[in-house]
Amino acid sequence: MQKDQNAFECKMCGCCCHGEGGIIVSPTDLNRLKQALNLPEDEIIQHYLLKRNEKLVIKTDSEDQCIFFKYGEGCLIHEVKPDICRAWPFFRGNLEDRMSWEMAMDICPGINPDVEHSEFVRQGLNYLQENNLIMNNDPNAANVLKLYNINGFDK
Numbered sequence: 485m486q487k488d489q490n491a492f493e494c495k496m497c498g499c500c501c502h503g504e505g506g507i508i509v510s511p512t513d514l515n516r517l518k519q520a521l522n523l524p525e526d527e528i529i530q531h532y533l534l535k536r537n538e539k540l541v542i543k544t545d546s547e548d549q550c551i552f553f554k555y556g557e558g559c560l561i562h563e564v565k566p567d568i569c570r571a572w573p574f575f576r577g578n579l580e581d582r583m584s585w586e587m588a589m590d591i592c593p594g595i596n597p598d599v600e601h602s603e604f605v606r607q608g609l610n611y612l613q614e615n616n617l618i619m620n621n622d623p624n625a626a627n628v629l630k631l632y633n634i635n636g637f638d639k
């Protein structure tokens with residue numbers, strides 16, 4: 485395995501896809517789903533989403549698992565899943581705080597415990613930037629980026 489990709493590899497266990505209300509669907513996410521599923525917005529909302537505190541979240545099944553997760557296959561909408569799913573496990577807390585990263589390992593077997601936190605951060609920031617998952621106008625994100633001196637970040 486290449487060093488550049490060894491901090492995380494999803495094992496498709498579904499642990500991070502558990503629990504109602506945790507997966508927020510932004511307007512951008514909804515647009516992506518509309519195009520991928522070729523369905524009008526109201527049908528997507530009716531079939532797959534719920535409204536929680538003015539936000540849209542993905543429905544869960546009777547076992548509280550995201551309705552798009554299938555055991556043995558993983559995420560059925562992997563290519564177009566919401567940004568929050570695409571960003572995991574490189575959430576800002578796990579990048580800024582070593583203890584959060586250690587706790588994340590308890591639920592996510594995809595995080596490689598043999599890779600140092602600093603390397604997890606380096607790979608995570610590269611991944612987030614490459615996939616447009618970092619907000620350059622977010623001051624907290626900017627601090628993390630500056631701290632680790634990621635090439636190409638100048639905001």
Ligand code: SF4
Binds near residue numbers: 495498572595
């Ligand atoms: S908890 Fe980690 S390994 Fe399991 S499905 Fe989520 S990202 Fe993949």
Ligand code: SF4
Binds near residue numbers: 542559562565
């Ligand atoms: S959309 Fe996919 S990755 Fe996100 S919680 Fe559901 S099954 Fe998991």
